[in-house]
Amino acid sequence: MFFTYLRRELRRRRKAALVVASGLALGIALVIVVNSVSSGMGRAQDKVLQSLYGLGTDMTVTKAAEAPKAGATPGQRFKFGAKSGSDKQQSSDRVMVQGFQTLADSTVDKVGRQKGVAAAVGGLSLRVIKVDGQFKPGQFKQFKQTQGGETFHRGGAGGTADGGPQGKVEGGGADFNVDSYSVFGTDVTQRNLGPLTSSKITEGRTFKTSETNAEVAVADSAYAKEKKLSVGDKVTIKGTKYRIIGIATADSGDAAANLYLPLKQAQTLADAKADVTTVYVKATDSQQIGAVKSTIQKNISGTTVTTSADLASTVSGSLSTASDLAAGVGKWLSIVVLAAAFLVAGLLTSSAVSRRVREFGTLKAVGWTSGRVTRQVVGEAVVSGLLGGVLGIAVGLAGAWAVTAVSPTLTAQLGGGTGGGGGGGGFGGPMRRAVSQKSLDVALSAPVSLSTIALAVGLAVAGGLIAGAFGGWRASRLRPADALRRVE
Amino acid sequence: MYQLRGVTKQYRRGKDTIDALAGVDLTIGDGDRLVIQGPTGGGKSTLLQMLGGLDRPTSGSVELDGVDLARLPEARLTKVRAESIGFVFQSFNLIPTLTAQENVETALVPLGLKGPDRRERAADALTSVGLGERRGHLPAELSGGQQQRVAIARALVKKPKVLLADEPTGNLDESMRDEIMEVLAAQWKEHGLTFIMVTHDSSIARKAPRLATIRKGTIKVTENDKAA
Ligand SMILES: Nc1ncnc2c1ncn2[C@@H]1O[C@H](COP(=O)(O)OP(=O)(O)OP(=O)(O)O)[C@@H](O)[C@H]1O
Ligand SMILES: [Mg+2]
Numbered sequence: 001m002f003f004t005y006l007r008r009e010l011r012r013r014r015k016a017a018l019v020v021a022s023g024l025a026l027g028i029a030l031v032i033v034v035n036s037v038s039s040g041m042g043r044a045q046d047k048v049l050q051s052l053y054g055l056g057t058d059m060t061v062t063k064a065a066e067a068p069k070a071g072a073t074p075g076q077r078f079k080f081g082a083k084s085g086s087d088k089q090q091s092s093d094r095v096m097v098q099g100f101q102t103l104a105d106s107t108v109d110k111v112g113r114q115k116g117v118a119a120a121v122g123g124l125s126l127r128v129i130k131v132d133g134q135f136k137p138g139q140f141k142q143f144k145q146t147q148g149g150e151t152f153h154r155g156g157a158g159g160t161a162d163g164g165p166q167g168k169v170e171g172g173g174a175d176f177n178v179d180s181y182s183v184f185g186t187d188v189t190q191r192n193l194g195p196l197t198s199s200k201i202t203e204g205r206t207f208k209t210s211e212t213n214a215e216v217a218v219a220d221s222a223y224a225k226e227k228k229l230s231v232g233d234k235v236t237i238k239g240t241k242y243r244i245i246g247i248a249t250a251d252s253g254d255a256a257a258n259l260y261l262p263l264k265q266a267q268t269l270a271d272a273k274a275d276v277t278t279v280y281v282k283a284t285d286s287q288q289i290g291a292v293k294s295t296i297q298k299n300i301s302g303t304t305v306t307t308s309a310d311l312a313s314t315v316s317g318s319l320s321t322a323s324d325l326a327a328g329v330g331k332w333l334s335i336v337v338l339a340a341a342f343l344v345a346g347l348l349t350s351s352a353v354s355r356r357v358r359e360f361g362t363l364k365a366v367g368w369t370s371g372r373v374t375r376q377v378v379g380e381a382v383v384s385g386l387l388g389g390v391l392g393i394a395v396g397l398a399g400a401w402a403v404t405a406v407s408p409t410l411t412a413q414l415g416g417g418t419g420g421g422g423g424g425g426g427f428g429g430p431m432r433r434a435v436s437q438k439s440l441d442v443a444l445s446a447p448v449s450l451s452t453i454a455l456a457v458g459l460a461v462a463g464g465l466i467a468g469a470f471g472g473w474r475a476s477r478l479r480p481a482d483a484l485r486r487v488e
Numbered sequence: 489m490y491q492l493r494g495v496t497k498q499y500r501r502g503k504d505t506i507d508a509l510a511g512v513d514l515t516i517g518d519g520d521r522l523v524i525q526g527p528t529g530g531g532k533s534t535l536l537q538m539l540g541g542l543d544r545p546t547s548g549s550v551e552l553d554g555v556d557l558a559r560l561p562e563a564r565l566t567k568v569r570a571e572s573i574g575f576v577f578q579s580f581n582l583i584p585t586l587t588a589q590e591n592v593e594t595a596l597v598p599l600g601l602k603g604p605d606r607r608e609r610a611a612d613a614l615t616s617v618g619l620g621e622r623r624g625h626l627p628a629e630l631s632g633g634q635q636q637r638v639a640i641a642r643a644l645v646k647k648p649k650v651l652l653a654d655e656p657t658g659n660l661d662e663s664m665r666d667e668i669m670e671v672l673a674a675q676w677k678e679h680g681l682t683f684i685m686v687t688h689d690s691s692i693a694r695k696a697p698r699l700a701t702i703r704k705g706t707i708k709v710t711e712n713d714k715a716a
Contacts, residue, residue, distance in 0.1 A: 001597045004590060005583075012585040362581040365542050366642065367570025367598035369563070480542040480569065483581055484533055484654065 006379050016352055017384045020345045024388030024463040025395060027334065027341035028456045032396025034330035035455070036446035037403055041323035041410075044442040045315060047251070048412045049308045056193055058289050059307040061111050061120075061279040061296060063101040092132070093238045095269045098125040098182065102275035103303065110300055111279050116292035118284040121193045122276030124185035124266045125257065128237055131178050181223065183237070184257035185266020185276075188212055194280045195256030196248065204231035204246030213264040217242040221249040223258035235259065238269055281305075317413035319442060338459065342466045345388075349381050349471035353478075360475050361482030370476045377475045378468030385464020386457075393456050396448070403446035410444050489649070489682050490516035490539060495548035495558075496705075497534050508534040509545065510705035516682060523696035524686045530702040532686040533654055539684060540573050540652045541565050552650075570598035574643030574681075576653040576672075580635040582627040588614060588638045589623040595642045613645035614638070616678075617671055633664035637671060644675055651676065653685040665689070 010017045105122060112120035186196050188207035196206070202221060207214075219229050224247050234241045242261065250256070267273050283292045293305045353360070360373050497509040508531045516522055524532050537543040538550050541557045550557045552572070557565060574595075582591045592610035601609065614623055617637040627635050636656060643651060656672065657665040669692065676683045685692075693699055700709045 001590075001593060005586065008585040008590070358579075358581060359583055362577070362583070363594060364566070365540070365569060365575050365581075366595050367566060367646075368594070369566050369598070372598070480540075481537050483542065483575075483577060484537065 002376065002379065005376060006383060009380050010383060013352075016348065017380070017387065020348050020381070020384040020467060021388035021391055023341040023344045023348075024385055024460060025391035027338035027463070028389055028392025028459050029395035029399060030334040030337050031459060032393065032448060032452055032456055033399040033403070033446065034326060034334045035452045036396075036400040036448045037444070038323070038326045038330065039449060039452075040403070040444050040446045041319065041326055043447065044319055044410060044444055045312060045323065045412070047442055048315060048319070049311055056197060056282050057280045057308075058283040058286060059281045059293055059296075059305050061103070061107070061281060061300070061303050061305050062099075062277065063103050064302050064304045092130070093236075094129045094131075095183075095238055095271075096127050096129070097270050097272055097275070097277060098127050099277060102272055102277055103279065105274040105276060107300060107303070108276060108279050111281060111296055114292065114295050114299060116284055116288050116295060117281055119190065119193050119282045121187045121190040121280050122263065123187065123194050123278050123280060124263060124270065124272065124275060125277045126183040126185065126266055126270050127180060128183055128269075129178065129180045130237075131176055181258040183259045183261055183266060183269070185263040185270075186260050188262050193282055196260055199248035199250045199255060201246045202249040204244070206246050206248070207260075207262060212262055214262055215240060215242050215265065216245045216262070218246045218248050218260040219244050220255035220258050220260075221247050222255060240265075240269070315412050317411040319410040319412040322410055322444070338463075341388075342463050345381070345385070345463055345467035346470035349377070349384075349467040350474050353377060353471045353474040357478060357482050357485055360478045361480055361485065364478065364480035365483040373478070374472040374476045377471040378465070381468030381471055382461065382464035385460045385462075385467060388463060389457055389460025392460065393453060396456065400446040400448045403444065407443040407445055409441050411441055489518045489520070489553060490514065491549075491551040492538070493549050493551075495535075495538055495545045495550060497531075497538065497543070498546045507705050509538070511548070512702075512705075512707045514700070514707060514709065516684065518682060519680055520682050520684075520698065521676060521696065522684045522698045522700055523693050524684065524700045524702060525688065525690070525693045526702035531705045532702050535702060535707070536652050536654050536684070536686055539650070540575050541569050542575070566598070570595075571646065572649045574646065574648040574651045576636070576639050576643050576651070576656045578655040578658040580627070580632070580639045580659070582635055582638055582642075584627050587624050587626055588619060588630065588641075591627070591638055592642045592645050595646050599646060609645055610641070613641040616644075616675070617641045631664070632660050633667055636660065636664075636668050640668075640671060640675065644679065647679065648681070650682045650684065651679075653683075655686050655688060657687070657689065 102124075103122075108120050108122040111117060184195060186194055186207070188211050189209050191197070191206065191209070196218070199220070201218070204218075206218060207216065217235060219227075219235075224230065224244075229235065229244055229247075231244055231247060233244050235244065236242075242259075242265075248255070248260065261269075263276070267275060281292070281296070283289050289307050289309070293307055296305050297303065360377075363373055364370070492512055492514040495509055495512040495514075496507065499506045499508055512535060524535065526532055534543075538545050538557070539552075541550075541552075541560075545558050548558065552568065555568070557568065560568065582588075583594065586594070589607070589610055592613050593606050596606045596609060611620070611623060614620055617640050619634060619637050619641065622630060622634060627638070630638065636659075640656075643653075651672075653672065657668050660668060672683070672685070675681070687693060694712075697712055698709065699712055700707055702708075
């Protein structure tokens with residue numbers, strides 16, 4: 001009888017059930033969309049951080065910022081064979097450690113020995129400024145006699161001589177190409193940690209563990225495309241020719257460096273033997289990152305430890321605005337809508353009981369217990385709630401799907417005050433680059449997790465029970481004599 | 489069967505109290521047929537509610553086979569309603585979303601009757617009131633007379649000791665009135681019930697063997713020897 005009666009009620013009073021169900025559906029759909037967009041934001045943020053760190057890196061260790069000494073940074077000077085009359089193509093590379101702060105190689109082992117550290121690997125970030133081109137002394141040319149219409153040519157470095165014979169210094173000066181790119185020296189013996197892990201080798205191969213000091217390089221795909229490099233080509237840095245063995249494509253479309261070299265090679269290039277800019281650390285337990293951070297900072301002086309949480313707090317731009325929005329407005333909106341839906345469902349169920357006073361009174365007069373009548377009312381409400389849940393899940397999935405289909409682009413700026421100022425100024429290597437200048441575009445998706453669906457089902461049941469409680473309470477208080485009431 | 493002593497019922501409406509029953513003493517024997525009449529607002533329905541265990545008196549006792557319904561715990565009173573009392577209402581009070589058959593079955597639900605047994609008994613009850621063919625119809629698809637027959641089937645399907653009817657023909661036109669009265673009389677004879685009915689119809693009242701008249705909460709019973 002319970003199910004027959006329930007089915008009949010829901011079918012024949014479809015409208016009332018639908019109103020209750022759609023209210024709940026709206027709330028549940030909103031919860032699904034907000035939840036999935038939030039987790040999409042989280043994913044986007046992870047992606048941003050991952051592109052800086054590489055997969056699996058929980059924190060980085062860099063040298064703590066020092067007050068810069070005057071003149072500590074050598075001025076940049078490019079030496080060219082300034083032989084007179086030379087017009088040969090010349091090239092000069094200047095290799096600098098990015099951020100100018102390095103740690104001793106031994107720090108890597110020291111960090112690796114700390115409690116809670118699963119793995120530590122060092123990396124050296126370099127910036128190479130390549131200047132190449134022609135350098136020609138100016139040549140004096142006598143003007144031919146022409147009527148009017150003559151043109152004056154000015155050489156870059158030369159100029160028209162006043163007074164002297166009519167003519168000019170032509171072609172003097174230089175035609176330089178200044179090209180700057182980043183190089184990351186990676187520990188080829190530990191390939192599962194560090195920035196290169198956030199890229200996939202899409203052509204060729206990655207470093208072999210034996211290539212600790214080989215003259216080979218992996219190029220980032222974007223850089224390779226720009227410079228028309230392919231596997232087998234050679235790039236020359238400071239006179240050393242590196243054979244490109246592989247092309248790496250960054251997962252998030254933004255690579256940590258343009259070229260990757262074996263760490264030793266990078267150290268030699270930079271004249272920074274036994275130096276690293278950054279130690280990438282993986283913790284044994286991702287829940288203990290905070291503790292590991294303080295252990296390292298306490299035991300190894302002169303270092304700055306940056307966790308992904310620290311870095312995440314420096315993310316700004318539309319991504320962080322949107323994620324604040326999702327966490328704030330979205331969350332509150334869904335709470336308010338859900339609460340309203342629960343209330344409306346409760347009031348509607350309760351008023352439906354009022355309209356059925358005679359019906360329930362009659363059932364009690366016929367011998368139904370209060371419990372049986374109440375169960376019937378609660379049952380109807382729960383089924384309405386579940387109906388709302390199904391509807392809400394459908395609408396919510398459609399909404400989340402729509403967000404993913406449109407995949408609006410969000411921009412993340414990294415840095416904000418923390419990167420440079422305060423005490424935390426030591427992001428080394430690619431992170432420093434990121435901190436100082438990085439702006440990433442991430443496509444927003446709205447992945448719906450099983451737990452979100454479970455939450456939706458739970459909310460539907462809860463909504464049904466709340467509505468049922470309102471109605472059931474009223475129904476339980478009806479007396480059999482209400483069968484004779486002349487309401488309606 | 490019934491033994492009522494000093495039954496009063498007061499309804500409170502704000503500051504006012506209404507004495508719907510003002511001290512009713514009444515004895516009804518097994519298999520009796522009692523007709524209750526009286527002016528509107530006299531307390532007829534209130535008395536019927538006391539007899540049916542739908543409500544409790546303010547004071548006094550309502551004994552049914554030696555059990556005082558006024559003091560029975562709710563659970564047991566519910567059981568008495570489920571097993572011993574059949575109630576027929578003026579406005580039929582069928583569940584609008586359930587078919588005739590299902591409406592009758594609602595009376596068997598508290599008795600714990602399961603599936604086929606329950607369906608069979610409900611079908612039999614409907615057949616005995618002449619509605620065997622209309623089992624699958626909704627109340628809205630039946631005439632007033634047919635709806636009241638369904639209600640009678642619902643009241644009698646449990647084979648109660650007592651049938652209480654509160655103006656069962658009040659909402660019906662003349663032709664249906666006689667039809668329903670015939671059905672009720674037939675059922676009363678067949679089941680050997682105690683039958684208590686409230687009516688405004690003086691032609692019915694005249695034929696009743698025992699007639700109770702309620703005025704302003706007080707009862708006066710007259711025996712009618714001429715009636716059959
Ligand atoms: N639930 C209630 N609350 C308040 N007063 C009530 C209630 N039920 C009945 N009354 C009052 O009690 C008195 C008796 O009512 P009752 O329904 O028993 O009369 P009745 O004889 O059945 O009248 P009718 O012929 O109109 O059905 C009336 O004055 C009525 O207004
Ligand atoms: Mg009445």
